Amino acid sequence: MVKRYPGSATRLGAGWICGLLLLALPWATAGERGPDLPPGAPDLVADPAGFQSTSDGLQVRVVISNRGSRPSVATSVRLTDRPPLQVPGTTASAFPRHEILPGERALVIWPEPASSGWRLRVRWRGNTGSDFFSGRLRLEDGDGLPLSGLAVTPVGATLPGMLVRDQDWIRWHAATGQTGGGFDLTVPAGVTPHSFTLADPLLSGVAHVRQVFIGNWWVTRYFRSSDTGTPPDEPSGPAQVTISLDDPRLAHVDIPARSDGLMLELELPPLDPGGRAELVFQLESPVNEYFVEIDPRDDVREIREGNNTAVHRRVPRPVMVALHTHASLSEGTASVDTQMDLMSRSGYDAVFWTEHDWRIIGLDFPPTFSFEEDPGMPGWVMDPRRLDPGLQAQAVPSDQRATEGARSLEISARRSGPGGGRPPSAAWGFRHYRALHVRSLAQDLSLALDLFPDLENPFGSEFTIELELSDQPRVHRRLLYRVETLPGSGAPRQVVMPSPLSPGATSVVTIEPGRWTRLVIPVSSHARALLPEGLDNALTGIQFGITVHEGAARWNMDNLQLEVAVSGDPLLALQESWTDFYPALASHVSAEISYYVPHFNSYTPQRFLLDYTTVTEDNYVADALDETHRRQGALSLNHPLGFGFIPYPPEYLEDEIQHRLFGADLLEAGYRFRSGSDLRQHLAFWDRALAEGIPVSGIGVTDAHGSGRGNGFTRDENNFATWLGWFGGINDSPAVDPASRDSLIDALLAGRLVFGDPLLFHGSLRLDMDQIHGPGAVVIGPARVHTVVVHGEKLPAGGRADLVLDGRVHKTVPIDAAGRVQLEADLPATAQAVRAEIWDSRGEPVVFTNAILLLRDLPPEGIPAARLRAETERGFLTGNGRYRVERLRVDAHGLTLRGSGRSGELRMERVGGEPAVVTAIDSGAPVRWTYDAATDVLTLPLQGSGLNLRWSSPALSLARSPWSLLALTVAALGLILWLLFRPRTRRS
Numbered sequence: 001m002v003k004r005y006p007g008s009a010t011r012l013g014a015g016w017i018c019g020l021l022l023l024a025l026p027w028a029t030a031g032e033r034g035p036d037l038p039p040g041a042p043d044l045v046a047d048p049a050g051f052q053s054t055s056d057g058l059q060v061r062v063v064i065s066n067r068g069s070r071p072s073v074a075t076s077v078r079l080t081d082r083p084p085l086q087v088p089g090t091t092a093s094a095f096p097r098h099e100i101l102p103g104e105r106a107l108v109i110w111p112e113p114a115s116s117g118w119r120l121r122v123r124w125r126g127n128t129g130s131d132f133f134s135g136r137l138r139l140e141d142g143d144g145l146p147l148s149g150l151a152v153t154p155v156g157a158t159l160p161g162m163l164v165r166d167q168d169w170i171r172w173h174a175a176t177g178q179t180g181g182g183f184d185l186t187v188p189a190g191v192t193p194h195s196f197t198l199a200d201p202l203l204s205g206v207a208h209v210r211q212v213f214i215g216n217w218w219v220t221r222y223f224r225s226s227d228t229g230t231p232p233d234e235p236s237g238p239a240q241v242t243i244s245l246d247d248p249r250l251a252h253v254d255i256p257a258r259s260d261g262l263m264l265e266l267e268l269p270p271l272d273p274g275g276r277a278e279l280v281f282q283l284e285s286p287v288n289e290y291f292v293e294i295d296p297r298d299d300v301r302e303i304r305e306g307n308n309t310a311v312h313r314r315v316p317r318p319v320m321v322a323l324h325t326h327a328s329l330s331e332g333t334a335s336v337d338t339q340m341d342l343m344s345r346s347g348y349d350a351v352f353w354t355e356h357d358w359r360i361i362g363l364d365f366p367p368t369f370s371f372e373e374d375p376g377m378p379g380w381v382m383d384p385r386r387l388d389p390g391l392q393a394q395a396v397p398s399d400q401r402a403t404e405g406a407r408s409l410e411i412s413a414r415r416s417g418p419g420g421g422r423p424p425s426a427a428w429g430f431r432h433y434r435a436l437h438v439r440s441l442a443q444d445l446s447l448a449l450d451l452f453p454d455l456e457n458p459f460g461s462e463f464t465i466e467l468e469l470s471d472q473p474r475v476h477r478r479l480l481y482r483v484e485t486l487p488g489s490g491a492p493r494q495v496v497m498p499s500p501l502s503p504g505a506t507s508v509v510t511i512e513p514g515r516w517t518r519l520v521i522p523v524s525s526h527a528r529a530l531l532p533e534g535l536d537n538a539l540t541g542i543q544f545g546i547t548v549h550e551g552a553a554r555w556n557m558d559n560l561q562l563e564v565a566v567s568g569d570p571l572l573a574l575q576e577s578w579t580d581f582y583p584a585l586a587s588h589v590s591a592e593i594s595y596y597v598p599h600f601n602s603y604t605p606q607r608f609l610l611d612y613t614t615v616t617e618d619n620y621v622a623d624a625l626d627e628t629h630r631r632q633g634a635l636s637l638n639h640p641l642g643f644g645f646i647p648y649p650p651e652y653l654e655d656e657i658q659h660r661l662f663g664a665d666l667l668e669a670g671y672r673f674r675s676g677s678d679l680r681q682h683l684a685f686w687d688r689a690l691a692e693g694i695p696v697s698g699i700g701v702t703d704a705h706g707s708g709r710g711n712g713f714t715r716d717e718n719n720f721a722t723w724l725g726w727f728g729g730i731n732d733s734p735a736v737d738p739a740s741r742d743s744l745i746d747a748l749l750a751g752r753l754v755f756g757d758p759l760l761f762h763g764s765l766r767l768d769m770d771q772i773h774g775p776g777a778v779v780i781g782p783a784r785v786h787t788v789v790v791h792g793e794k795l796p797a798g799g800r801a802d803l804v805l806d807g808r809v810h811k812t813v814p815i816d817a818a819g820r821v822q823l824e825a826d827l828p829a830t831a832q833a834v835r836a837e838i839w840d841s842r843g844e845p846v847v848f849t850n851a852i853l854l855l856r857d858l859p860p861e862g863i864p865a866a867r868l869r870a871e872t873e874r875g876f877l878t879g880n881g882r883y884r885v886e887r888l889r890v891d892a893h894g895l896t897l898r899g900s901g902r903s904g905e906l907r908m909e910r911v912g913g914e915p916a917v918v919t920a921i922d923s924g925a926p927v928r929w930t931y932d933a934a935t936d937v938l939t940l941p942l943q944g945s946g947l948n949l950r951w952s953s954p955a956l957s958l959a960r961s962p963w964s965l966l967a968l969t970v971a972a973l974g975l976i977l978w979l980l981f982r983p984r985t986r987r988s
Helices: 336-346 357-361 523-530 569-581 620-630 650-658 679-691 741-750 954-960 962-981
Strands: 002-005 044-054 057-066 075-080 106-114 117-125 132-140 151-156 163-166 169-175 181-187 195-203 212-214 240-244 263-268 276-283 291-294 309-311 319-325 350-356 380-387 391-398 408-415 425-432 446-453 461-472 475-485 494-496 506-511 517-521 541-548 552-563 586-593 600-603 634-637 666-670 697-700 721-724 753-756 764-769 778-780 786-793 800-805 808-814 821-827 833-839 845-849 852-855 868-872 875-881 884-890 894-900 904-909 915-920 930-932 937-941 946-951
Touching: 044 291, 057 075, 106 132, 106 195, 117 132, 132 181, 151 163, 169 181, 263 276, 319 336, 319 600, 319 741, 336 350, 336 461, 336 569, 350 357, 350 569, 350 600, 357 569, 357 586, 380 391, 380 541, 391 425, 391 541, 408 541, 425 461, 446 461, 446 475, 446 523, 461 552, 475 517, 475 523, 506 517, 541 552, 569 586, 600 620, 600 741, 620 634, 634 741, 650 679, 666 679, 666 753, 679 833, 697 721, 697 753, 721 741, 764 833, 764 845, 786 800, 786 833, 800 821, 808 821, 821 833, 868 884, 875 884
Parallel strands: 002 276, 106 212, 319 350, 350 586, 475 506, 494 517, 634 666, 666 697, 778 852, 778 868
Antiparallel strands: 044 057, 057 276, 075 263, 075 291, 106 117, 117 181, 132 169, 132 195, 151 181, 163 169, 195 240, 291 309, 319 721, 380 425, 391 408, 408 552, 425 541, 446 517, 446 552, 461 475, 461 541, 586 600, 600 634, 721 753, 753 845, 764 786, 786 821, 800 808, 800 833, 833 845, 833 852, 868 875, 875 904, 884 894, 894 946, 904 937, 915 946, 930 937
């Protein structure tokens, strides 16, 4: 039995870190074994019990249980957002650490002073005699460079041969058994390590260690886990975490705790063995990450003595997501590795990859680039890249010779001065309209072309080919090839270029002048053999050049082909495999539907590609919408004011509104600047859609294609992120899990989101209407006055909060010096859409909430059940799930709901009695429902085409009207008066 102790918490500090609390994974306790404990002792352990939003902030529930064999005495429990790794003034010898008990499989690392300077201790233990651990560890200085001269001392069952120096790493592969093992890493005197990195901890060679502690802080969430006893199908790739020894709060966690952070404390009563107590902490606002300390004053002599800290294993805050991101399967210069490196350093939790669907399929890609037409749009172009002094050069079509058609491309050059020194060269970049020359190396790409070196100057020149690949983190890749000539060499008519010996080296072949030779470059094979990132590359540019040693030279080129062997969904599956290198950043592969205009992003539980063998320009929009909604996903209308550098004409924008944004669930409203339109124009377009009653949620966008300027993950053109979670209203949904595609889609469909600049927004923002509705809610009901509250914490001081009502600023309140803002306003009965904006003191955009929409009836396109809030004469309705509600009618006699989908729920409060019958519209079969008479709540499942409901007591609904209630009251008083004063007939 759980005893609840909901008392009021004593507040010892102030300041909170933004976000929702997600209580989903196990907790861990910490401390050292006491030296004189009796054979039996208490063992206090914390477990998550849940959280809920309240009008006063947030309630956190924690269950403390005694798993030991002796009763515990009264003590207390603390909740804080300060990591317990180090408290100011704590010496390294008092560094708290997790005590491994018999039967645990765990790895613990902690620092301690040593007689010669300083040391790092590593300990592990298994629970069977056959267990062994492996992993890597290194120490770094203040610049992040590895330290040398370290002494390694084996401990316990670890033998010296089990520890190996591998360049800068200490690698171990050691049996452990039940007695445990480990080693000490001692630093020479005078050397101060600043951090250490732990990589690839494995248990018995196949399963990632489930319990990894730095001191007493559980860091397992940085390492992929496996409960199976067999090796994974795919190589796991590197998985590592770096811990700062200067201040452990600066380790790779999401946001460091503040010195003025949260600290609450509640009393814990004595607990018998097996006893449990539930404590309820009341927080004024959410925190980002918190820790629970059991028995902080050491009142209880436990199995594990110390500060007994339990810590969350998931970041309890809104999830920051990049919803529109491209990499090496699209036309830009970015690779998956580059984008994930930038997103990881920018604090993102999840990303949806949205490569162009038509490029993945290979739609309209020419197998051969012909030089029959003159250069220019919409065909091919040769852009001058380099022309050395002393050289005259050109690249023009020529009808002198060809292998395909009547013309080839002639590249010629003439030296204008004497020879000597470095031979001059010229180069041109080849490109094609719509970047059709850009191909992914994951497609098993080969480049082939025909070359004709002029015989007049066989030794006087060289032909060069430079293939530009995708940007990788801090490096730009190129593959270099050179073709030389040798008369009478008897070279074959077709030559396959060998791979360069190393990145940056040049591969060389010799061909016969005066004749055509087919040159083949297996680009993907070379990249796979040479480059560590392998196929996470695109051929982003092709550069052809000529180097002249003396005199003049001329080369003809024709029949340029880019041949690929892989296309479609296998490319997306391959892209998914490249994301394992960043285990703390969840990746979800999708596609941008973009062959025609407009463009859409489709977020569905399982990815899909449109079948363009049946899709035409006429049914393109309908198919995109139908396929997304049939899969119970969310559809986003992308860059609604234009794409590229060309704005849409005004008549096209009118068409978007007239077609109600084509039924999209989401609108890319968060663009700083796109196609000639700034942020305010994008917001105004969103407001206009809301004014038309279109129930679309605004989202923030990067649309990042490259890693240079405008990449979307630095303070630049379009760097807006979208946060998914709780931002006001009743919190009746589970916290968002960035690793769960379904969880992200649920939040998108529910509209539980804000968007803004991740470099400026680090706080919390809440928009509440009537203490019930939050961002994303679509409130159906009669016109009446509503009360709205905007509350923010840790926002830019000196900035402002704007309440935007129907496209106009309704009220503005400044943000105080502590970064707090509180705005309250009554909305007129005519209000239709309300949202909140935060701007800093310079007028820079910070964050924008999704809107709350107020409508008299459901919009014609319907809404996801999770957005539905309806005030009816028979009760208050709230929906849940992805079921799309399209029609709803509630009266005194019954309820009729029509829609589509497979998962959803309708909850009705204050219904005044249970229904007589509920049937499915499509089949007429009875629908199972539940009714709680104590709370007067009816719950109905949503599925199929909808349902019909008839009340057993229609008259009960009359009591919902104030006038009906008055009439019933008057009638009841009349009946009482009649009974008291009715005429009495005397019996004879």
